[in-house]
Amino acid sequence: MTKLIIFDLDGTLLDTLGDLAVACNAVLALRGLPQHSLEEYRRFVGNGIMRLVERALPEPLRNPYTVEAARRDFVSYYTDHIDARTTPYAGIPELLAELHARGMRLAVASNKFQAGTEKLVRLFFPDIPFAVVSGQRPDVPLKPDPAVDLDILRRTGLSAGEAVHVGDSAIDVQAARAAGIRSVGVTWGFRSREELVGAEADAIIDRPDRLLDLLGC
Numbered sequence: 001m002t003k004l005i006i007f008d009l010d011g012t013l014l015d016t017l018g019d020l021a022v023a024c025n026a027v028l029a030l031r032g033l034p035q036h037s038l039e040e041y042r043r044f045v046g047n048g049i050m051r052l053v054e055r056a057l058p059e060p061l062r063n064p065y066t067v068e069a070a071r072r073d074f075v076s077y078y079t080d081h082i083d084a085r086t087t088p089y090a091g092i093p094e095l096l097a098e099l100h101a102r103g104m105r106l107a108v109a110s111n112k113f114q115a116g117t118e119k120l121v122r123l124f125f126p127d128i129p130f131a132v133v134s135g136q137r138p139d140v141p142l143k144p145d146p147a148v149d150l151d152i153l154r155r156t157g158l159s160a161g162e163a164v165h166v167g168d169s170a171i172d173v174q175a176a177r178a179a180g181i182r183s184v185g186v187t188w189g190f191r192s193r194e195e196l197v198g199a200e201a202d203a204i205i206d207r208p209d210r211l212l213d214l215l216g217c
Contacts, residue, residue: 002164007107007109008168020045021037027074049112095212098212
């Protein structure tokens with residue numbers, strides 16, 4: 001029944017944590033503020049750039065003006081250094097190529113800003129013809145709102161029952177459930193297996209090639 005696989009980007013297809021952390025720390029350093037460790041950023045990411053910089057700023061500075069200014073600086077720095085440390089997770093390029101060869105339609109649903117999402121997909125997966133690459137846009141709510149998944153279904157002309165949403169966090173599981181789509185949690189990303197279990201993912205896999213077994217495609 002599965003015809004469409006919707007992938008989260010950060011923590012699912014790509015390990016982007018190093019570049020996100022360096023970019024955010026650069027924004028903090030510009031302001032003479034304390035910086036954070038890679039493990040702290042693992043907890044900060046997942047809800048879009050605005051929430052990332054908000055979480056990184058000291059609490060007294062989390063006002064709309066400072067957060068927006070930090071977001072602008074982050075986007076500028078990150079866009080220029082977006083692939084310095086980022087790499088696909090082991091087995092992901094092979095998985096995408098195999099899914100495409102077997103006739104699956106593929107899409108990306110990310111909370112990363114649209115230009116950054118498109119740039120990373122273009123850089124790391126140039127040979128994969130994704131049906132839709134969807135990042136954060138002003139008119140579309142972020143996951144866990146189901147808007148992105150529902151928009152992908154609309155644009156591909158497929159039903160929720162024909163799709164699977166693959167991601168590394170509870171945010172992805174919640175978005176999929178709200179859209180009526182089956183969810184597959186992955187344990188190689190930014191969040192823990194316990195988070196995925198607690199979110200009641202429909203399935204959990206520990207290696208990319210397990211998705212082929214799970215789908216039976």
